[in-house]
Amino acid sequence: MAQEAVHAGDAQQPAWETIVTDWSSDKQTFRVPWGKAMMWIFLLSDTFIFTCFLTGYMNVRMSTTVPWPNPSEVFGLDVFGVSVPLLLIGIMTFDLITSSGTMALAVNFGYRRDRGRAAALMFLTAGFGAIFVGMQAFEWTKLITQEGVRPWGNPMGASQFGATFFMITGFHGLHVSAGVVYLSIVAMKVLRGDYEKKGYEIVEIAGLYWHFVDLVWVFIFAFFYLW
């Protein structure tokens, strides 16, 4: 009740004062379910990990005196004899964006207590995630067996290419794989009606993780594949 009163007083309070009010006087800071606050803090730590990886990649790419392999050619695919640059990576990007959309819809249907649709959309999201990991496995196989890329060297140029590529996309792929398992478990529990009493915040929390995985891919796509 007291919180409602503070909420109502927001209109008169400047933005800065709402922050001070929320962080002070020995009470709950984040007015969201604790699981959601914890997921955000976990994602914050994950942001630091991925940024460290990408910064390390930037550093070795800047400092090497050997030309960097051209990602546009390395990740190109031959379609009926025509070489299309970055084709597989483009498809993977659209796959993840699609899965982000189905996840956002799942959150919405969860809050509407439409269990069937929420669970179906989560399974669909997990399916897109599984397809993504499958395409990544194909990409890695092609790179290792046909292009001869190794963590310690490759025929196209700077040897740091393989090391950073396998580390960054590998860590991201691990996140996608974990997300597929996480979403499937939550979707199963949603379908079973486990959250009828507790409410469906869990779908939003799982969704936060999934959108974050998509978010990381946005940065990897920009800095590793396009730059």
Added chain:
Amino acid sequence: MAAEGQQHPLKIYFVIWGLLFVFSAASYFTDFLPHNAFRQGLILLFMALKAGFIVAIFMHMAWERKALIWAILGPPVVLLVLIGLMAVEGDYTELKRLDFFSKPLVPSGHEAGHEAEAAR
């Protein structure tokens, strides 16, 4: 209480979804541009737009209270310091490598020869 949470009309999700597809396509097509500052600017622009919409709308950050927004989006700003430092460091390392790799392993010439001799 349990039924409350981030509930918004479905339309906004479809609009943002569409926009993300457009920006993804646009960033894919930057790959056909020549490697220059313009291309890099476009890559960063589309990246920022995509990241912004995902965080603000799909992750509902736009509707959260400022206490949470600042606690989560504030700390990553310090990462810019790390990125800046490592950019300077990478540049410096490259210059040193260009400098040292261009010299022969055993210095030749009268003066250098003596120095190498002394070093042994």
